[in-house]
Amino acid sequence: MEREGLNASKTFKFLSKYAIYIVLLILFLAMSIMSSGFLTAGNIINILRQNSFVGMAAIGMTFVVITGGIDLSVGAVMAFAGMAAAKYCVADGSLQLPLALAVLLGLAVAALAGLANGLLVTKGKVAPFIATLGMQTILRGAALLLNSGRPFIGLSSQFANLGQGYILGIPIPVVAFIVVIAAGVLLLHFLRFGRRVYAIGGNEAAARASGIMTDWIKIWVYVLASFFSGISGIILSARVQSASPISANGYELDAVAAVVIGGTSLAGGIGNVAGTIVGVLILGIITNGLDLLNVSAYLQQIIKGAIILIAALLDRKAAK
Numbered sequence: 311m312e313r314e315g316l317n318a319s320k321t322f323k324f325l326s327k328y329a330i331y332i333v334l335l336i337l338f339l340a341m342s343i344m345s346s347g348f349l350t351a352g353n354i355i356n357i358l359r360q361n362s363f364v365g366m367a368a369i370g371m372t373f374v375v376i377t378g379g380i381d382l383s384v385g386a387v388m389a390f391a392g393m394a395a396a397k398y399c400v401a402d403g404s405l406q407l408p409l410a411l412a413v414l415l416g417l418a419v420a421a422l423a424g425l426a427n428g429l430l431v432t433k434g435k436v437a438p439f440i441a442t443l444g445m446q447t448i449l450r451g452a453a454l455l456l457n458s459g460r461p462f463i464g465l466s467s468q469f470a471n472l473g474q475g476y477i478l479g480i481p482i483p484v485v486a487f488i489v490v491i492a493a494g495v496l497l498l499h500f501l502r503f504g505r506r507v508y509a510i511g512g513n514e515a516a517a518r519a520s521g522i523m524t525d526w527i528k529i530w531v532y533v534l535a536s537f538f539s540g541i542s543g544i545i546l547s548a549r550v551q552s553a554s555p556i557s558a559n560g561y562e563l564d565a566v567a568a569v570v571i572g573g574t575s576l577a578g579g580i581g582n583v584a585g586t587i588v589g590v591l592i593l594g595i596i597t598n599g600l601d602l603l604n605v606s607a608y609l610q611q612i613i614k615g616a617i618i619l620i621a622a623l624l625d626r627k628a629a630k
Contacts, residue, residue, distance in 0.1 A: 330571065330572060330573060330585060330588045330589065330592070331588060333592060334588050334591055334592050334595070337592060337595050337596065337599070338595060340599075341595060341598075341599035341602075344599065344603060345599060345602040345603055347602050348598070348599060348602055353598065353602075355481065355484070356598070357591075357594050357595060357598050358481075358484045358487070358594075359481045359483050359484055360594065360597075360598070361590050361591065361593070361594035362481075362483040362484050362486065362487035362542075362545075363388075363483065363542045363543075363545070363546045363549075363558070363561070364542075364561055364564045364565055364568060364590060364593070364594075365487050365490075365491075365542075365568070365586075365587065365590040366486065366487055366490045366538050366539065366541055366542035367384045367385075367388065367535075367538060367539045367542050367561055367562070367564075367565040368564075368565040368568040368569055368572075368586050368589065368590055369490050369491060369493075369494040369538055369583060369586060370384065370490075370494075370534055370535030370536070370537070370538035370539055370565075371384060371535055371562075371565040371566060371568075371569050371586075372494065372498070372569050372572075372574055372581055372582075372583060372586045373494075373497075373498065373507055373531045373534055373535060374438070374531055374532060374535050375566075375569050375570075375574050375575075375576060375578070375581060376498075376507050376508060376511045376574060376578060376579065376580070376581045377507055377510045377511045377527070377528055377531055377578055378510070378511050378514070378577065378578030378579070379431060379438035379528070379531070379532075379578075380438050380439055380442065380566065380576075381427065381438070381442045381532065381535050381536075381562070382439065382442040382443045382445075382446050382562050383423065383427060383442040383443075383445040383446040383449060383536070383562065384535060384536070384539040384558075384561060384562045384565055385446070385539075385558040385559055385560060385561035385562040385565075386445070386446040386447075386448075386449035386450045386453070386558075386562075387420050387423050387424070387449060387536045387539040387540060387543060388539050388540070388542050388543025388546060388557065388558035388561060389449070389450065389453045389543060389553075389554065389555055389556065389557040389558050389559075390419060390420070390423070390449045390450075390452055390453045390456075390543070390555075391416040391417065391419055391420040391539070391540035391543040391544055392416065392543040392544050392546060392547030392553040392554075392557055392558075393453050393456050393457065393461075393462060393547070393553040393554075393555060393557075394415055394416045394419045394456070395412045395413050395415060395416030395469075395544045395547070395553070396412075396416075396462040396465055396469065396544075396547050396548075396552075396553030397412075397456060397457070397462055397553070398411070398412040398415065399412050399462075399465050399466045399468070399469035400462055400463075400464055400465060400466070401464050401465060401466045401467070402464060406466070409466075409468045409469060409472075412469070413472075413544055416540055416543070416544045417537060417540045417541065417544070419540070420536045420537055420539060420540025420541075420543070421533050421536055421537045421540065423445060423449060423536045424532040424533035424534065424535055424536025424537060425529065425532070425533050425536075426445060427441055427442050427445050427532040427535075427536065428528055428529030428530070428531070428532035428533060429529060430444075430445075431528060431529075431532065432524075432525040432528050432529055433525065446562070450555065450556075453555035454555045456555070457555070459555065461552045461553055461554035461555070461557075462547075462552065462553040463551070463552050465547075465548070465551050465552070465553070469547075469548050470548050470551050471548070472544065472545050472548035472549075473545050473546065473547070473548030473549025473550070473551075474548065474549060474551075482545065483545050483546075483549060486541060486542075486545055490538050490541065491583060491587060493538075494538075494583045495583050495584075497534070498582070498583055499582070499583070503527070503530070506522050506527050507527060507531060508579060509522055510522065510524050510527055510528065510578075511578030511579035511580070512578070512579035513579075542558075543557065543558060546558060563618070564593060564614075566618075567589070567593060567614070567617065567618045568586055568589035568590040568592075568593055569581070569586050569589060570589070570618070571588075571589035571592055571593070571617065571618075572584075572585030572586040572587070572588050572589030572590075573585040573589075574586065593614065593617070596610075596613065596614070596617070597610060597614075600613070
């Protein structure tokens with residue numbers, strides 16, 4: 311009896327640890343069976359490309375959530391960074407800059423938005439939800455002001471190549487996602503910075519007492535989240551050949567959903583990059599599969615919302 315109980319306990323722990331990977335596999339197999347168009351090289355590449363934009367934002371969000379915070383401004387950061395870069399890449403515009411400088415400008419404004427978030431949370435003692443919600447509104451307004459509410463169109467072929475080109479046969483958005491993943495893994499799992507991020511999320515007071523400069527770590531976490539979102543926003547604008555002030559609307563919710571589905575605790579201190587990637591893929595496969603099955607986009611929103619709520623409920627149970 312004791313051996314059976316021990317085996318059952320081991321099985322339960324195994325299933326708990328690898329549940330999201332099992333769910334991903336089941337979804338992949340189910341969609342392959344239900345739709346003949348799902349399991350094709352073109353569609354798999356399409357899934358990766360379409361979800362790379364949310365994926366880059368979600369990697370940054372992982373750091374924020376592990377510290378016990380949240381960033382609701384990432385979608386607005388994507389839109390504003392994309393517009394800031396595209397403003398100087400209009401093909402027949404008088405304000406053209408070299409592509410590298412335009413991209414650096416977009417990334418700089420994204421990082422500054424993250425810095426503002428971090429300062430509001432740490433020095434201003436504003437709750438992350440409120441601070442980043444306010445920043446979201448500011449950046450959306452700033453994006454509207456940047457071109458009087460109109461999108462930047464007619465972008466240069468060089469800029470468009472950032473979203474439509476390939477490197478060694480791999481779409482550039484997917485390459486950028488892989489680079490962001492590598493950076494996230496390095497920072498979170500192999501460097502001292504990552505250990506301090508976990509320490510703050512686990513017990514901020516204890517981390518501060520042990521000599522960790524908690525405010526600076528949290529500031530850098532928000533800068534990192536906005537920087538990754540800036541990369542995503544610029545490439546997204548290049549992909550659709552238009553930088554719009556309403557671009558990436560709702561992406562912050564998709565990023566949070568992917569992070570929570572991937573096992574990162576909203577209470578902080580628990581999470582990893584691999585889980586977030588799986589969360590992104592789960593959402594991506596569901597959306598892609600439902601599209602192939604001609605399920606209404608309105609119903610898809612309901613399904614996605616239900617998934618977020620279920621993930622949040624599971625997170626609450628796991629925290630008890």
